Amino acid sequence: MEDIIVIVGPTGVGKTKLSTSLAKMLDAEIINGDSVAIYNKLDIGSAKPTIEEREGIVHHLIDIRDVCEEYSVFDYQNDVRDLIKDITARGKRVVIVGGTGLYIKAALYNYEFTEGTIYNNYDDLSNSEILNKIHEYNENIDIHVNNRHRLVRVLNKLENDEVISDKKDELLYPCRIIGLTTDRDYLYERINKRVDAMINNGLVDEVNSLKDYYKTSRVLNSAIGYKEFYDYLFNNETIENVIEKIKLDSRRYAKRQYTFFKHQFDTKWFDVNFEDFNQTVLDVYNYIKK
DSSP: OOOEEEEEOSTTSSHHHHHHHHHHHHTEEEEEOOTTTTBTTOOTTTTOOOHHHHTTOOEESSSOBOTTSOOOHHHHHHHHHHHHHHHHHTTOEEEEEOSOHHHHHHHHBOOOOOTTOOOOOOTTSOHHHHHHHHHHHOTTOOOOTTOHHHHHHHHHHHHTTOOOOOOOOOBOSOEEEEEEEOOHHHHHHHHHHHHHHHHHTTHHHHHHHTGGGTTTOTTTTTSTTTGGGHHHHHSOOOHHHHHHHHHHHHHHHHHHHHHHHHHHSOEEEEEOOSSOHHHHHHHHHHHHHO
16 A cells, blocks of 8 residues: 555645645545535635635545534544545545644544544643643643643543543554644744635625524534634624634644644654745655655
8 A cells, every 4th residue: 555645734834735736646536634624614714625726636525514513533534544445446545634633643543432422623722721621520630731632632531431541543554744834923924814815705704604503513613713703793793803813713723733743743844835836846746756
């Protein structure tokens, strides 16, 4: 089996563009690794790749659930493993791309989940807040506040009444994990501009069309780019404050993504050349072909 290509990194760094370019060069199909793009109707706020951006490449696990349906890490794990088996059996390469580290790691490593339970990323909580919740269950659990991966796993297990184990994660597939990075201040500037572009492209109208779903949809109340609109829709919050909150949450999320991908994956990092993105594509391709 040829290496699975996994493209990770913070929001707004160019993962989608790299994935389609590599998929063409490698005769691959793409599996979405973003937990929000799984849901239909969530297009602009999720930065889901448009049909044009997919450039004719087959994309899997996009728009497969309604906004009021549940879709867990357990579901994602099963779906990705089935897809890997199917895609490789047809002689194609696999590219997984996205920023939801817990989902991607659960699919590729020996994570054991219990069917029917809900697993969360806790993207709306800081590390300290997660640790406080853990200590509400058991104040004797000792986890460093900076180890978000471990914090998320333990809180999920506690909330699902599962056994906590220190068993080391084992990678189940041959993988090349590619991380895209750039200067932190420049990334934050790109994120701010990206949020402005979402607003200009109709995010407010998209959210207004989803208002009736907010009372029952877990993803709308937890996903960055959507959860910030709750008070705008129901408590007279100004759109200006919503926009600033999305930018702040997105920047904080990017920081957490860096931490996760640096410590939980054996990631090969590439500084993105935004002036000549084709050079970045070539650098990554040459690395893969070594």
